[in-house]
Amino acid sequence: MHRTSWFAAPFLVLAWSTSALPGCGTTLASLSSPVGYAPAPSTPWAPPTGYAVPQPLPSAPPRLPPGLSLDKLEGGAEVSLADAVAIALANNPATRDAWLQAQVAAANVAGAKVGYLPNLSGDVKGLVQHQAALGGKFNFTQKVIDPGLTLSYLLFDFGGRAARVTQTERTLAAADFTQNQTVQDVILAAEQAYLSYVAEEALVSAEEDAVKSALASVDAAKAREKAGLGTEADVLQAQTALANAKLDYETVAGQLGIVKGSLATAMGLAANVEIQVKVQPPAEPRELKVQVKTLIDQALANRADLASAREKALAARAQIDSLKASMKPSLSLAGTVDQVVFLGPPSVTTATNYSVSLDVSVPISGAIATLAAIAGAKAQAEDLAVQSTLDDEKAVQEVWTSYYNLKTAARRTQAAKDLVASATAASDVALGRYKQGLGTILDVLSAQSALASAKGTLIQAQAQWSLALAQLAHDVGALSPRNLSQPLAPAGRETK
Numbered sequence: 001m002h003r004t005s006w007f008a009a010p011f012l013v014l015a016w017s018t019s020a021l022p023g024c025g026t027t028l029a030s031l032s033s034p035v036g037y038a039p040a041p042s043t044p045w046a047p048p049t050g051y052a053v054p055q056p057l058p059s060a061p062p063r064l065p066p067g068l069s070l071d072k073l074e075g076g077a078e079v080s081l082a083d084a085v086a087i088a089l090a091n092n093p094a095t096r097d098a099w100l101q102a103q104v105a106a107a108n109v110a111g112a113k114v115g116y117l118p119n120l121s122g123d124v125k126g127l128v129q130h131q132a133a134l135g136g137k138f139n140f141t142q143k144v145i146d147p148g149l150t151l152s153y154l155l156f157d158f159g160g161r162a163a164r165v166t167q168t169e170r171t172l173a174a175a176d177f178t179q180n181q182t183v184q185d186v187i188l189a190a191e192q193a194y195l196s197y198v199a200e201e202a203l204v205s206a207e208e209d210a211v212k213s214a215l216a217s218v219d220a221a222k223a224r225e226k227a228g229l230g231t232e233a234d235v236l237q238a239q240t241a242l243a244n245a246k247l248d249y250e251t252v253a254g255q256l257g258i259v260k261g262s263l264a265t266a267m268g269l270a271a272n273v274e275i276q277v278k279v280q281p282p283a284e285p286r287e288l289k290v291q292v293k294t295l296i297d298q299a300l301a302n303r304a305d306l307a308s309a310r311e312k313a314l315a316a317r318a319q320i321d322s323l324k325a326s327m328k329p330s331l332s333l334a335g336t337v338d339q340v341v342f343l344g345p346p347s348v349t350t351a352t353n354y355s356v357s358l359d360v361s362v363p364i365s366g367a368i369a370t371l372a373a374i375a376g377a378k379a380q381a382e383d384l385a386v387q388s389t390l391d392d393e394k395a396v397q398e399v400w401t402s403y404y405n406l407k408t409a410a411r412r413t414q415a416a417k418d419l420v421a422s423a424t425a426a427s428d429v430a431l432g433r434y435k436q437g438l439g440t441i442l443d444v445l446s447a448q449s450a451l452a453s454a455k456g457t458l459i460q461a462q463a464q465w466s467l468a469l470a471q472l473a474h475d476v477g478a479l480s481p482r483n484l485s486q487p488l489a490p491a492g493r494e495t496k
Contacts, residue, residue, distance in 0.1 A: 091268025148338025160325030
């Protein structure tokens, strides 16, 4: 008992002395972070004095197609639909994120294939040993240097390495398909933002026409009043209609600025970058000269998001094979070689040792944990397979919906054109009759309101057709409407 206490005493003294050193009197308060937290749930947290609040990370300048620069964009260079898509693909961070994820997956494949390579390691040991014998009558010191190499090579493991490589390759393919889908999503977002801006600008132009028509009505009402054929009430009603037209114009004009900011954001630029959009006349609506079943088959075969989901399900199956292989024996080749150098005295001598062996490793412990992991992997693989099936069904529904949205938009556009033509004629007749003293101001205002509504309907129908075409191309898995399996046919031709 006395001998044990004497042996423990130095350690007790060391523990006491370190606790007495400055900074070693540890308490919970001394371990707390100076950043702290809010004193109460209802009180905002305030950074402590001297705390550096993180600032936005530095961003690279926008990448623009040849011939375009940020100065040119802000200087009035017009951006076409193709320009908007190209700028979005070059600048949108979503595409870069998906690309980097694919690089991570590729590195994991390389890591899995390392299992097919031999493992070679080297080490050097140094030893200085002093020993005494026979009560200190004999003392000697031995100095040794022992460099060595160790080689191990897995020869057979019941397909475990192959399964791990397959899993990582399937995961890489899923990441690649995800990047492809991200590209298609970015293209669709840029197209939608561009087409929405074009439609909004057309609405602004239509509201300008409505203001001009309302001004003409006010002038006509004043002229009739001056000629003694009208009343002050007619003038007031016309002025009220003019005020409403101006209000609608300001509303649409303000929305145009918001949509322009959305377009800049979709292109990967700051919302406050001033861009000029090259507006082209709306495309003539045309119906697809292709059966919807063909488009559905094309979507199931070509959509990148569906392929990514299937690759993930296959990767999960490979994980099951890898776990099963880990429960089986493995055969390895092992070898070691080292050279022991004795550094005297009286002289330097060496000795070489080596060994070669075939090792069979049989896992014994951990079987229950591995079986549980296999059960979980099977459930995950089945769940991913079900999710893939659900994605396929969703894709079919999306193509079906987009297909009939496109057909409906084409027919609505034609009907809206007829509506605008009749509303224009009615407005002209109503204003002419009013100027001749045959109609009332209410007839004029009603006709002008109907014309403004008809123009808005036509603009929306044309925009909906263009948006529906872009959406259908996206849902089918095509990069653009030009990549749809068959060309477009003139609107009005029925396609079953």
